[in-house]
Amino acid sequence: MEESKAIISLREISRTYIMGVEKVHALRNVTLDITRNEYVALMGPSGSGKSTLMNMIGCLDSPTSGEYYLNNQLVSEMSDSELAAVRNKEIGFVFQTFNLLPRLSSLDNVALPLVYAGIKRAQRVEIAEHFLDQVGLADRMHHNPNELSGGQRQRVAIARALVNKPSIILADEPTGNLDSKTSLEIMEIFEKIHALGNTIILVTHEPDIALYAHRDIRMLDGLVESDMINPNPHKFGAGVSTVS
Numbered sequence: 001m002e003e004s005k006a007i008i009s010l011r012e013i014s015r016t017y018i019m020g021v022e023k024v025h026a027l028r029n030v031t032l033d034i035t036r037n038e039y040v041a042l043m044g045p046s047g048s049g050k051s052t053l054m055n056m057i058g059c060l061d062s063p064t065s066g067e068y069y070l071n072n073q074l075v076s077e078m079s080d081s082e083l084a085a086v087r088n089k090e091i092g093f094v095f096q097t098f099n100l101l102p103r104l105s106s107l108d109n110v111a112l113p114l115v116y117a118g119i120k121r122a123q124r125v126e127i128a129e130h131f132l133d134q135v136g137l138a139d140r141m142h143h144n145p146n147e148l149s150g151g152q153r154q155r156v157a158i159a160r161a162l163v164n165k166p167s168i169i170l171a172d173e174p175t176g177n178l179d180s181k182t183s184l185e186i187m188e189i190f191e192k193i194h195a196l197g198n199t200i201i202l203v204t205h206e207p208d209i210a211l212y213a214h215r216d217i218r219m220l221d222g223l224v225e226s227d228m229i230n231p232n233p234h235k236f237g238a239g240v241s242t243v244s
Contacts, residue, residue, distance in 0.1 A: 006033040006069070007167065007199055008057055013066035015052050015222075026052040028222040029066070034201065036167070039194045039233070041210035042203045044219030051172060053219065054203050058091055058170045059083050088116050092161030096173035098153045100145040100160075106132060107141045110160045117164060131159040135189060151182035158189055169193060172203045187212050188236045 015027040027049050034040055034057075042050040055061040056068060059075060068075040070086065078086065093099075100109045111128040119127070132141050135155040145153050154174060161169055171190065175183035187209060194200050204210050212234045218226045 005035050007036045007071055008032075008034040008201075009069040009072075010056070011067040011069070013053075013056060013063045013068060015049075015056065015061065016064045025222050027056070027063070030222075030224055032217070032224065032227075034199065036199055037194070037197050039190075039200045039212075039214040040202065041213035041216050042201060042219065043205065043207075043210050043216060044225070045205070047221075048219040049222040050203050050219045052222075054170055054172055054201065057168075057201060058093060059087050088113055089164050090166050090168060092164070092166040092169045094154070094157050094161050094169065094171040094174045096176040098145070098150075098157045098177075100153060100156060102145050105142045105144055106137060106148070106156045106159075109145070109156055110163055113160060113164050127163055128159070131162050132156070134162075135159045149182075150178050151185060154178065154182075154186055155189070158186070158193075162193070166198070168199045168201070170201050170203075173205070174202065175204070175206065175209055183209065187234075191236055 010030055010032045013027055013030045014025070017024045017026060030049075030053065042053060044050045052061065056063060059070070062076070070090070075083070101112070104112070107125065107128050110132055111124040114124040114127060129138075129141060132138060135158055137152060137155050137159070140148060140152060145156070148156065158174075169190075174190075175186055178186065190200055190202070191212065200213075202209070202213055210216055211230065214230050214233050216226070216228050216230055217224060
């Protein structure tokens, strides 16, 4: 593949699952490029393929056919250890269900990716404290998830996604379990992250949340139904602090 400006490049990607005697075509020949610092919303009804596409981009699943290039590297040629390193260092994941470990404090949940990266304890604590402070949870560092509100738990999850300073943030329905006020607070954090140069890919079924993205990709029956630039994405007030 020639050198590309795309950080993510999918070429004729298909994903088929065998369910008993039935074949389910989750993705059908999807070709897509996403460049560095894009802010993309993936939309579509249940079963449209948007979550499968997210898993593909995050190296959590492999295509049945087609090629996926991440930073101009063919993902199918990466070893298991290289894929694990990419998932830990290059990509930050944020999920609807937060995926926090219930017996760990906010601080230890956020520091967990740094354990896998081989960072020493003292430095892990310092980095985790910094990112918890940046998402407004300096006073909740030693609280366990069951002592936090849904919005606070999602902030912990975002801080955890940021600790290795990944270039790509993948967020799967990050406001799906939150009320409207808390959802806006979470979207403000994503805007700050994008302003720092991160590529953000957001799966959502909520049109008002998708309006914060700069590009809207709509999936239907495993196909890209439309791919449009949002000329006027929602923005929060100027002068806000940034996450760094």
